[in-house]
Amino acid sequence: MSTGEDEDSVTLESVNSVTLTQDSDGSIILHCPPHGNTHIIFHTVTHTLSSTREDPQNREDISPVSQAWFTTKEDKDTLVNKGHKWKQGMWSKEEIDLLMSNIQQYVKGRGMEDPAEIIFEMSKEERKDFYRSVAWGLNRPLFAVYRRVLRMYDNRNHVGKYSPEEINKLKELRQKHGNDWATIGAALGRSASSVKDRCRLMKDTCNTGKWSEEEERRLSDSVYALAGVCPGRAVTGGVSWAAVADLVGTRSEKQCRSKWLNYLNWKQSGGTEWTKDQDLSLVHRIVELDVDDENELKWEELAGGWSSVRSPQWLRSKWWSIKRQVANHKELPFHVLLKGLQELMETQVPLGAGTGPGSPSLQIRVTRLEECCSSPPRPVTALQIPLQITHLDSAGASDTETITLNTAALQTLQILPSFHLHPTGTPGTYFLQTAANQSLPLSLSSNPTVTLTASSSPSSPEHIILHSLSNGSTFSGHPHECLSEPLFQNPSLNPTGLVLVLVVRHLVNSPV
DNA sequence: GCGTTGGGTAAGGGTAATAATGCGCA
DNA sequence: ATGCGCATTATTACCCTTACCCAACG
Structure with a gap:
């Protein structure tokens, strides 16, 4: 059976209102009314989850940025002048995945198990090419990669909340050792930066909780004085918060910064309320x-x-x-998130609108795309589920409906990157199609009960889970071993109308 | 002696997750 | 008056960059 038949039959049917809600388990639920000339129009956004990963063949194409230590300001300026740009700020998931994968590769290549050995035990000479190797593909300067790696593998980091005993000991150690963070950290079993950061939250006389008017006034005076501007002018940076905290006296630099940027700055300059x-x-x-x-x-x-x-x-x-x-x-990807958010916010109607005894709503519940390993995900494209739904209204009349949901919205909902529900008109056998061109016959009965059967390669690493909340049944497994499974039971049994619950998870196994 | 390499430290601006509190409403 | 759900505010562990320092090495 060819896939060309499907393409001819693709139409976009739409509904005009959608509500997005989130379940306690993190699932997103999309509500839309099933009847009438309603329309959902979502634009197609194409992407693959692994699009940011470069081709490993192009190893010679190494960015000078990721090989540069930036010892001096001049080093940096030289690269900037040559037109190089690099990423700053928080690392994205893709970057972290790539870094981890590079580290794993390096460790494996040397027959080792724990990267910590290289990072903390080896001499500089022994780990000579380590940081440059793991920085491959990352558009970050070497020192940024270096610091990230150190933080990640230092088990004196990420220890968690400081206990009151630790705080007391920290205060003592601070008295004794001053700003020798390495010594203080060693005594507490924490990293130097961790104890340094914790000390920044403390002052000898540090209040907590609600700010008094007097404190707020001192904060305002201090900020305006240090920024050198007239009271009432907006100040959102350029002041030393440590200096502000010294003047305020009863609050830490973090408290001062937070209070100012999230409240007082706005209040002092006569700001208005933010609306929905x-x-x-x-x-x-x-x-x-x-x-x-x-x-x-x-x-x-x-x-x-x-x-x-x-x-x-x-x-x-x-x-x-x-x-x-x-x-x-x-x-x-950022653009997918934005696009989806925009469209969903624009089409959003209050939860419950359009529902009631006479106007049953259609719920399509979807969960996230899940991966069972942290390695870069395989591109997953062109999953299509043709679907026709027949349901009965309160008067007992039968009604056949076809639905198409387009990819952009579903991407927003963390679904398979490309996923179509589209009608083909007649009940029968339909196809669930994957990027690898594996055809999974999907049969549809007029009950309506959707059954999934499969005929794909046993070596396929993919798992499919289909889950129906209307009857509680779940199908889960390798496509190769798929049996048929009812997805929807007689919808007329449900007083709120047709509840279509479809959960598709695409599980990607660890690459060999 | 001097520049380069490969780190290392302290300081400080910042983020993101969560805990605590406030508030409207039934 | 009370409890609940939600929004706002406060807190804090953790993140990242900058500026400067340093030792080994060629």
């Missing part, structure tokens, strides 16, 4: 900037001309809270 509508405005503004990477966003610019924005830093945290509504957002 502005969430969408923010997404629009970010879309307009048309950047490839979130790190390229200039929050100072974005924050401009908005009286309800408390500070660029505050706006960034606002964006973060919007973004986090999408589970698994970290795994999505």
Whole structure:
């Protein structure tokens, strides 16, 4: 059976309102009404999850950035003048995956097991090419890679919360050793940077909780004085928070910075309240900037001309809270996340709208794409599930409906990168198609009950899970061993209308 | 002696996750 | 008055860069 038949039958049927909610288990639920001339239109965004990984064949194409230590400012300026750019800020998941994979490769190649041996036990001479090797493919200067690796493998990092006993001991050690963080850390079993950071949160006289008016006034006075501006002018940087904290006296530098940037700066300069509508405005503004990477966003610019924005830093945290509504957002390419967020926010209707006894809603519940290993994911494309649904309304009349959901929205929902539900008109056998051109016959009965059968190569590393909440059944397994499984039971039994619950997980096994 | 390599340290701006608190509402 | 859900605020472990330092080596 060929796949060409399917392409001819692809149509885009749409509904006009969609609500996105999140379940307690992190799943995203998309609600939309099933009846009438309703439309969902989502634009197709094509991508592969592994698109950022370079071809290993091009090893000779090594960025000078990842091989440069940047000992001096001149080194750096030289590279900048040659037109080189590199990434700064937080490492993305892709970068971390690549780094880990490089490290694994290096370790394996030398018949070793634990990278920590190389990092902490070997002499410089012995690990000579280590950092340059693991920096391959990363557009970060060598020292940034070096620091990242050290942090990752130092088990005196990531120890967790400081206990009251530790805090007391830390205070004593601080008295005794001053700023000798390495010594203090060694005595506490923590890294030097960890104890240094913890000390920054403490002052001899440090209040917690709500700020008094007097404290707020001292903070304002200090900031305006140190920034050298008139009271009432916005100040969002350029002051030493340690110096501010010294003047305030009762709060740490972190507390001062946080209080100022998230509240007092805005209050002092007469800011207005942020409204829900502005969430969408923010997404629009970010879309307009048309950047490839979130790190390229200039929050100072974005924050401009908005009286309800408390500070660029505050706006960034606002964006973060919007973004986090999408589970698994970290795994999505930036442009996909943005596009999907924008479309979903624009089409969003309040939960429950359009529902009720006479207007049953259709719920399509989807979960994230899951990988069972941290290695770079294989590209997963062109998964198509043709689907026709027949259901009965409250009056007992039968109604046949066809639905297409397009990829962009589903990507936003952390689904397979390319995933179509599309109608083909007649009940029968349909196809679930993967990138590897493996055809999985999907049969559909008029109950409607969807069954999945499979005929793919036993060597395929993919697993498919189909899950129906309407009858609690789950199919899980290797496509090769797929049996048929009812997905939907008689929808008329459900008083709220047809509940279509479809969970597709694409599991990728560790590469050999 | 001097430049280069390959680190190393302290300081400080920042992020992101979570805990605590406030608030509207039934 | 109370408890609940949600929003806001506060806290803090952790992250990253910068500026400067240093020893070994050719």
